[in-house]
Amino acid sequence: MEFGFGPEDEEFRDEARAWLAEHLTGDFADAVGRGGPGSEHEGGAQRRAWERELGRGGWIGLGWDSDAYGNRRATLTQQVVWAEEYARVRAPGRYGHIGENLLAPTLLAYGSQEQRDEFLPAIARGEALWCQGYSEPGAGSDLAGVRTRAVREGETYLVTGQKIWTSLAHDADWCFVLARTEEGARGHRGLSLLLVPMDQPGKIEVRPIQQLTGTSEFNEVFFDGARARAAHVVGGVGQGWRVAMGLLGFERGVSTLVQQIGFAEELAGVVREAVASGAVGDAVVRDRIVRQWAELRVMRWNALRTLGSGGGGEGAGQDLGAPSVAKLLWGRWHQRLGELAVEVRGAAAAVGPSDWRADAPYELDALQRLFLFSRADTIYGGSDEVQRNIIAERVLGLPREARGPR
Numbered sequence: 001m002e003f004g005f006g007p008e009d010e011e012f013r014d015e016a017r018a019w020l021a022e023h024l025t026g027d028f029a030d031a032v033g034r035g036g037p038g039s040e041h042e043g044g045a046q047r048r049a050w051e052r053e054l055g056r057g058g059w060i061g062l063g064w065d066s067d068a069y070g071n072r073r074a075t076l077t078q079q080v081v082w083a084e085e086y087a088r089v090r091a092p093g094r095y096g097h098i099g100e101n102l103l104a105p106t107l108l109a110y111g112s113q114e115q116r117d118e119f120l121p122a123i124a125r126g127e128a129l130w131c132q133g134y135s136e137p138g139a140g141s142d143l144a145g146v147r148t149r150a151v152r153e154g155e156t157y158l159v160t161g162q163k164i165w166t167s168l169a170h171d172a173d174w175c176f177v178l179a180r181t182e183e184g185a186r187g188h189r190g191l192s193l194l195l196v197p198m199d200q201p202g203k204i205e206v207r208p209i210q211q212l213t214g215t216s217e218f219n220e221v222f223f224d225g226a227r228a229r230a231a232h233v234v235g236g237v238g239q240g241w242r243v244a245m246g247l248l249g250f251e252r253g254v255s256t257l258v259q260q261i262g263f264a265e266e267l268a269g270v271v272r273e274a275v276a277s278g279a280v281g282d283a284v285v286r287d288r289i290v291r292q293w294a295e296l297r298v299m300r301w302n303a304l305r306t307l308g309s310g311g312g313g314e315g316a317g318q319d320l321g322a323p324s325v326a327k328l329l330w331g332r333w334h335q336r337l338g339e340l341a342v343e344v345r346g347a348a349a350a351v352g353p354s355d356w357r358a359d360a361p362y363e364l365d366a367l368q369r370l371f372l373f374s375r376a377d378t379i380y381g382g383s384d385e386v387q388r389n390i391i392a393e394r395v396l397g398l399p400r401e402a403r404g405p406r
Contacts, residue, residue, distance in 0.1 A: 005077055012078045016085040019057055024091060028053065035093025036262060040217035044171055047095040048129065055126030060100055065108055069120035076307060080257055087261035095168065099123040099130035103176055105250040106193075110235035110243045119174075119195070133163040133177035133196070133221060134244065142386070143178060143244060144187045148223065150179040150194055152230065157181070159196055159226045165380065169206045169219040172198050177228070178244050181237055191240030193247075195232035196223070203227070212372040213364060248382070249323060256303045256326055260296065263334065266370055267292055270341045273367060279344040288340055292333070299329050321395035324387040331377040331384060338374035341367040 005013075024032055031046040054060050061071025063079050074082065094100075104123055107116050122128035139145035148161025159179055169175065175196045182190025198204055203226040208216035235243040271289060274280040280289070306322045342349040349368065364372070378384045392398040 005081065009075075009077045009081050012074070013081045013085060016082050017089075019059070020085060020089050020091060023053055023057065024089060028092070031092040033090040033092075035095070040093060040167065040215075043092065044095070047092045048171070050092050051094070051096040051126035051129070053126070054096075055124060060096065060126055061104065061120075061124045063101070064104055064120075066116075069116065069124050071120070071124040080304075080307070083258045084261060087258045090265075095129060095171075096123065096126055098132055098168065099128055099174075102132065102247055102250055103130050106176075106234065106243060106247040109246055109250075110239075112231075114231065115195070115234065128174060129168065129172045131166050131169040131172035131175045131198070131221075133166060133175045135165045136162055137164055144241070146178055146180060146191060148177065148179040150177075150181045150192065150228065152181070155230045157194055157228045157230060157233075159194065159223045159228055161223050163221045163223075165209070165218045166206075166221050167218055169198070169221050170208060174198060175221070176234070176247075177223070178240055181233075181240075188241040190238060191244070192237050193234040193240045193243045194228040195234065196226055196228045200226050212375065213369050256330075257300070259330065260300050260303065263296055263330070263337070266337060266341075266366075267296065269366060270337060270344060273341065274344040277344055277346060277348075279346070285340075285344060288336075292337055292340065295329075295333055299326070299333065302326065302329065321391060324382070324390045324395075327382060328384060328387050328391075334374045334377045338371035342371045 027046060028050055031043045031050060034042040035047050051060075058072040059082065061067075061069065062074040062082060063076075064071055064073065067073040100123055104120055107119060119128065123130075133148070134143060134146075136146055136148060139147065148159065148163065150157040150159045157179075159177060161179065163169075163175075163177070166175070175198055177194050177196050178191055179194055180190050181192040185191075196204075198206075203224055205222040205224070206219050207222070209218045209220055210216050211218070267289075270292075271280075274285060274289065279285045303326060306326070345367065349371075352363070382390075389401055393400055
């Protein structure tokens with residue numbers, strides 16, 4: 001299917017550019033370029049205020065399939081336009097991404113009307129911050145191994161267990177938690193998705209996880225009898241696997257194009273470094289740079305084709321094939337870019353800044369952070385092995401991989 005922009009899209013682009021130029025000023029100007037992958041720890045207060053600014057401007061919820069919650073709806077091409085313009089001006093990394101792009105579409109697809117009325121308006125205003133409680137120690141990419149439990153007690157559930165790699169949990173108001181609600185159930189059965197308030201002193205503990213980059217975007221979260229209302233189970237008790245898989249389908253839609261614009265900026269930085277270091281004189285290095293550029297163009301065309309055919313826009317929660325292909329493509333591509341970023345600098349890539357002092361924090365530069373952070377690209381968000389299983393089993397119809405007893 002052809003994917004193109006018409007006159008109305010270009011008018012929308014002009015509006016988006018004008019709004020961003022007007023509002024990325026003052027305090028928000030300092031947040032430009034902050035909060036992307038590898039630097040999600042930066043400027044938290046500013047970026048949270050920026051979410052409210054986006055809400056007042058009507059720029060949250062553009063892709064929802066309803067405009068009944070104070071949000072503004074936009075066509076698919078207009079969503080792409082907004083994503084592109086947002087990325088091009090290096091606007092702050094979105095603090096509300098998880099609520100807007102993961103939870104909200106899931107509530108619209110699987111939640112009750114009461115849940116939508118309660119939670120979606122606050123997300124549209126940029127006021128409620130969410131985190132995702134999926135992965136656990138021993139149950140990361142394989143969510144069927146979830147051990148966190150939720151026990152019914154009257155009109156509430158008591159949630160006990162541990163989640164890990166939880167982005168923004170230290171600042172979130174709510175967490176959607178995949179937990180086992182049926183005693184003795186194993187694998188995909190007996191799971192439910194619960195909406196859990198994070199402000200429960202003594203019941204929820206958040207501990208930051210320091211990464212190779214020295215930063216702490218992720219956290220481990222401990223639930224010790226944390227309470228969730230029975231009315232806040234999404235999609236019905238025992239339906240957690242279906243809802244969780246639907247949510248993962250929503251995870252990679254228009255936002256993939258935002259990511260690719262960031263990739264293009266990183267590639268340009270690697271090219272500049274190759275020129276400065278003289279590495280571009282090596283024919284092998286030039287070939288690798290051209291390959292990175294060509295593959296990035298292919299990823300963009302694949303993303304646009306997927307969106308244009310419906311495999312990643314509305315209904316994406318029902319089609320995991322296209323998102324899995326996209327994840328496989330960009331994960332390894334980004335790792336290769338990080339490796340190239342180090343190689344074009346030679347030995348200088350292994351040392352810190354020239355003005356570094358022993359009594360000051362050790363700061364990585366952008367290319368060093370790119371290399372270290374990209375090592376995790378083929379693991380987080382579903383490892384490459386899991387993505388290949390999804391494609392093999394759910395798209396190609398191949399036999400399921402043999403799994404040992406749990």
